[in-house]
Amino acid sequence: MVRKVWAVNSTPQVSKFVKMIRDRRASYGSAAEVADVIKQELADMFGAGFEDSMRADVDEAARVVQSSGQDVEILRRHSIINDREKWYDGPGPNDPHWSALHSYLENTKGWDPDTIASIDEASNEVVSLLDNPTREQFACRGLVVGYVQSGKTANMTAVIAKAVDAGYNLIIVLGGVTNKLRKQTQDRFDADVVNRHRHLWQLYTTGEEDGDFILPPNRSFHMPQEGQAQLIVMKKEGSRLRKLKKTIEKTPPIILKKLKVLLIDDECDQASVNSARGDYDMTRINEEIRRVLKALPAVSYVGYTATPFANVFINPFPINDDDLDDLYPRDFITALERPKGYFGATEVFGSDSAEDEAEGRDMVRVLADDDPERVRPTKNAEKESFRPEMTRSLEDAILWFIATCAIRRLRGHADKHMTMLVHASQFVAQHQYMSELIESWVAMHAADLVGGTGEISARFNTLYEDECSRTAPEEMNQIPEAFDAVRAELGSVLDALDFPVENGISQSRLNYENGPATSIVVGGTVLARGLTLEGLTVSYFLRTSRQYDTLLQMGRWFGYRGGYDDLPRLWTTSDLISKFRSLAVIEEEIRRDIDYYQEKKLTPMDFAVRVREIPGMAITAASKMKHAHRTSMSFDGQHIQTIRFDHLNTDLLRGNWKTASALIDKAISRSGLPVNRERRVLFKDVPFEAVRRFILDTSISDEHMSLKKSHLLGYLDQSGVALATWHVGVITPGKGTTSARELGGLGKVPTNRRAKLKDAPARYADIKALMSKRDILIDVEGTVVGPDDWNHYKAQRPSVPLLLIYPIDANSPPQSGSKTRVALDAAEDVIGFGMVFPGQKDRSGGYYQVELDAPSVDQFEDQDELEELGEQEPADG
Structure with missing residues (x-):
């Protein structure tokens, strides 16, 4: 995105007036009108003391606000696109939702201006790739690729705000497959967008546990009103999707014709992709999403994921395309830029790439060889009877978490969430056993830790000094916080500490809504995908997977750690470390592919995103790869x-x-x-x-x-x-x-x-x-420079x-x-x-990709069904 650069009087007084105008702009026709109101209010307040210089500052602020939304050219630098109409030029000066969101991020959340500018630019690019909502009919299919725990939701929120400002009037968000994830998504959108202008929104879902989508009382959508929008945040579940489709079918044609729908599929690689064996078959959720899209005359579908492996293997030419098109991102694929301050697989684990010699941060601790068998059952038959043991590594992880909470309190983070993750087993019964083990161990040693007595206190001292020295910045060459000061905070940390369990049946769930939480949370699958763990510093993680996407999504420790990026630690196995180092290469290759083909002006229907294989691992479930084929194995240029x-x-x-x-x-x-x-x-x-x-x-x-x-x-x-x-x-x-x-x-x-x-x-x-x-x-003659x-x-x-x-x-x-x-x-x-x-x-490379030459029907007649080799994992809710 390119903006005209305006000369700005950046005095504190002008900046103050800029904020006042932005906060109130949505209620007026223009920034100039807001400025006139403010000048009148100041004149009433100060009388003769309202000086011309102050009046000039208000006018300057109005000019700044007005100009900030003009002369925008959206450079689609991170997308490969089909031929798209250029209809969107960025937010206007009087757009209520983006204006309010911008002000909220800047003034309430205190986000860095560069971060907000990055979200502004990236969301402009995505919105510009949607179909023009002024058209009567359209069917757009797109994919946005982010990073695990990288702020995809922030981009989604900005896209929603700008899309509504631009004319979309029904927003449907498929917010995960669990009640917890749906509620988290609903709460985020409510806080960031809806509550800024509540009177402009019609909500069909709420942030309550049972606030998911149901048939409206009149079994129909409302007639959209000018400047207003309707919002649904629902689980990706067959029964809910059928209720959505029924509501669409019962909506009178005169209303349906007016609905301009943006359907956002969060974590779109999960459940949405058709994994049925036969080409004429569809999995239930995949079919229901496709039927919803078919029933809407004007809809842009955008999938968001950090692990797009399954999505780029969707068949671009499904057998039943005349009836239901599949979700292949035929119109655009956007790779979000790596956000400033984000650290992911490369930063944490290093990389297996021959071109990248970085070893990652010294934040990973390897478990003893016998730890896994001591803390989790190895057989399904033992899932109820097995009792985990307290190991030295788990003790160290707990002690370091307590230390990080004390350190963060000294850094002024007492009002922030602080979390430790324990993910050792997929079995629900084991979650409760592990939580009880940890809680009783902490209770047993709390007095010694606070009083500085006993063997556990001496271990805490040694662990603190060792861990701080391993990740302290080189120029510090000392322990960041004085040990005595940290010790003095331990009582407050332990008083605040709770031990929630996150799974489908737990009654003691993780709660970030009642003030700052200090939690050691134990759980399973719900902690391994989608759910954001606020203030995560310590992870104790044993579970692994043979699949790229499943493994990467487990990385809840990726993300942002502003003000405490020296504190995160991960206790895990050496095998998992090795897999993540290899996956760091695969992640970046996909993004480089998208960048390369964007430069060549190719579309998602001209080429297929390639995913390199790692021997011994599966890219995604075999049932999701039935349309992927092996491309040439080459080392050219490598x-x-x-x-x-x-x-x-x-x-x-x-x-x-x-x-x-x-x-x-x-x-x-x-x-x-x-x-x-x-x-x-x-x-x-x-x-x-x-x-x-x-x-x-x-x-x-x-x-x-x-x-x-x-x-x-x-x-x-x-x-x-x-x-x-x-x-x-x-x-x-x-x-x-x-x-x-x-x-x-x-x-x-x-x-x-x-x-x-x-x-x-x-x-x-x-x-x-x-x-x-x-x-x-x-073997190069002469001196090489450059x-x-x-x-x-x-x-x-x-x-x-x-x-x-x-x-x-x-x-x-x-x-x-x-x-x-x-x-x-x-x-x-x-x-x-x-x-x-x-x-x-x-x-070069050994890659899989889908075939983009449209096949004839007879190519499928004698094709044997592929054996499903996907990893089968017991569900834990």
């Missing part, structure tokens, strides 16, 4: 590296050393003595067969989630003459421990030091990064594939003072390798 090693397997390590030695000998026999490059050696014109043999005979750890030998060999074999000859380099340090064995004809060589991440599972070593960016310049990044360096390379061999010291101690790494302690010296492939990166 660089890959081994970062995980089976470091305790002596025979495997010796075998890999032998394989690397054979490659070196082959290179010497073919190319002669290597070229020396700063104590590194380079062989040119090494034949494809030698490189292929090296890959074939090298054991690559199965723990690599996105680097599998079968995929790599398949790509090499398909590439043919394009990879006929290679450059092979051996990367060694200037100084380093000499290898125990000879590396072929090079003899014994200096070895690289690569310490492992201390939180990796014991069964393998994870070094996070093997290659240095400048290593890939080993940005210090992978893409720039790869652009300077010759169009020859490169294989780099890294001999690694078996011991490999970490750098002094490292808190995240420990010695490699391998059974033998290790061989790692990296590869750099020529070509265009946008053609």
Whole structure:
């Protein structure tokens, strides 16, 4: 969005008048009219003391408010779109709902102006992609992709406000699949939009637990009134959707013709996508949503999700399209920008990407190997009888949560919510057992914690100092809050602490409505999707999933932590950490795809969003992927590296050393003595067969989630003459421990030091990064200048594939003072390798996408039904 820049007199007096005009503007025709009223009121108040300078300030404020809504050009920078009418130019100066929302966010919620400006711009883009509500009939289908816990609701709220200002008069929000999520959504919209101008809204639902949609008394929608809107926030449930459809059918045609509907599907990857086996079949909720859309003559459907995997696999050409179109986002897909101050999978866990060497924040704590079996049942038969134990890790998590509450009180957050999440089991009975265990443990140790006595108090002291030092900003070099001051707050924290249970049957639910809450909440699925946990600082999380979307949605710890982003901690398993690091790459690839195709001016019907597979995981439920097909597996333009090693397997390590030695000998026999490059050696014109043999005979750890030998060999074999000859380099340090064995004809060589991440599972070593960016310049003549990044360096390379061999010291101690790494302690010296492939990166990867060439009917006649392999999880409400 581009606005004309106006010269603004930014005195405090003008700013004060700007606020007054914005707050009252909706009741008047223009900002100038509001200014006239204010000047009259001030004249009545001050009499002769009402000076010309004050009058000029009011007029200046009116000019600022008036100009802020003019000369808007919406740049659809984050969307791929079908040919859309350009009908929306942004909010006008007299639009009541956006004006009131803007003022509420700025003055009541105290949001940063940059954050509000970002929401303003992003919501303008989405509204501009809806259909024009002045048209008699339309049927728009769109998708908005955000980040988990990133403020999607804020964008939705702004879109609703602006859409109503622009002429939409019936807003339907599908707010999750549970009463709790529906109520949370209703309350948010009421607070942010509806209550600002309550007289302009007709509500069919309320924030009560039983306030969901029912048939209206007259079984019909009301005739829309000029400047007013009707609102429904309802559960995504078959019976509710049928009541909605019945209300539409009973609405007189003269009223129905006047309704301009915006239907927002929150968490649209959940329940909305058709997961029925057959192409002619539909799941109940999917069918009901489609029938509702079919019954409305003028409706824009917009799905919101942070995990769009299932949505981009919807069949764009359903068999029964003449009757009911499916929910494929044919008109637009918008990827919301990463919000300022947000931290997600990359910040928390780091990334498996070869291009991103960041290790994430030091906020993740790995559970002991036997913790899972001590705190949750491993068999369905034990779901009622099993009793969880208090483990050292759970004690540490509780103690740190209590410490964070005390710290936040010292930082002036006593009026804010503070929450700890415990999500260990999906079984409802276990939630109550776990909550009782935690509550009794806290009661047992409360006096010692407050009084500073006993073993638990000493542990609290040690834990506090250790945790604060691990995430304190580098420039602080000290504990942020004095320990004595923190200790003095513990009594108040413990007095405020409660222990709610969140599931479908609990009577002690999480409550943020009766003032600031300090809660250790235990629960299941309802805590793993949609529900926002206010002020979340500590998570104790054992549950996992094989599916991308389910796993990412469990990440309630993602989001914003203004004023306390050094405090969040996550206690979990090393396997879950590994999966999240891989998913961080997938998330960003989808967004980069959308950006790339937006630049190429392609539409959602010209291309399909690709989702790269991770071996060992499912993208989404198999039943939602029946229209997705595997695209080519390619490494074009990529660089890959081994970062995980089976470091305790002596025979495997010796075998890999032998394989690397054979490659070196082959290179010497073919190319002669290597070229020396700063104590590194380079062989040119090494034949494809030698490189292929090296890959074939090298054991690559199965723990690599996105680097599998079968995929790599398949790509090499398909590439043919394009990879006929290679450059092979051996990367060694200037100084380093000499290898125990000879590396072929090079003899014994200096070895690289690569310490492992201390939180990796014991069964393998994870070094996070093997290659240095400048290593890939080993075969580049001359000096390379320019940005210090992978893409720039790869652009300077010759169009020859490169294989780099890294001999690694078996011991490999970490750098002094490292808190995240420990010695490699391998059974033998290790061989790692990296590869750099020529070509265009946008053609690479192992991906799934839907087929966009419309199929003929006979293609489906003999198609077998796909076996449903989706993960089955017991429901917990």
